[in-house]
Amino acid sequence: MDDELSRAFAALADPIRRDIVARLTADDMTVTELASHHDVSFQAVSKHLRVLEAAGLISRRRDGQQRWAHLEVDVFDLLTGWIDTYRRRAELRHQRLDDLLRREP
Amino acid sequence: MDDELSRAFAALADPIRRDIVARLTADDMTVTELASHHDVSFQAVSKHLRVLEAAGLISRRRDGQQRWAHLEVDVFDLLTGWIDTYRRRAELRHQRLDDLLRREP
DNA sequence: GTCGTACTCAACCGCAAGGTTGAATACATC
């Protein structure tokens, strides 16, 4: 659990954090607003935001007393990039297998 | 950490498990073969395989004394499905924002 | 049946994750 890929996958493994990410697709939000939708303490949500920030999934901006969380979609590319690489590799393997079977029945 | 999506993300958060998945794109493999590439005990790799199986990322087949692990790519769709849904939603938001700014400068 | 091989199960350990509560900080308002 050290590289960026691991942090990103781990960050999205938690349902509350996935929900936070989902809400941030609509608009930037403050900690209070995000916490209002969850049955955990305010501070717990604050922790979740720190995890998301460490994973590069969000950035944060201070405005007065409020801290606005903003979704950073670039990390999504990192994840789908990894997944697609190996999905493609698996499909290629099946392709080759099919070809072989078709050639030697 | 209960639903399939959480299990899948969590499973791929570990570098060893990602490496196992990567190797399985080339071919089905036994526990011994997979363990030979990593600096952890044989039993630790066996545990990792159980996690991957619980996440639906692999299936397993017994053949004599050997247990072959086989990659199941369908879970990849589950992950990219989730990611793309919210990536698209975020892009739509930016689209609307751009339109608004272009209309009222 | 015995031996070696492939693997799982079980018990344990250290550590980090996610949660809590209470205090501290930072800013806005009066």
Next chain:
DNA sequence: GATGTATTCAACCTTGCGGTTGAGTACGAC
């Protein structure tokens, strides 16, 4: 300056994860 609000920091607790080792199971070979 005092009060209220938004947020973080710090200390703590419990649980689960990834690792280990040692014993148990299941199968093949002799």
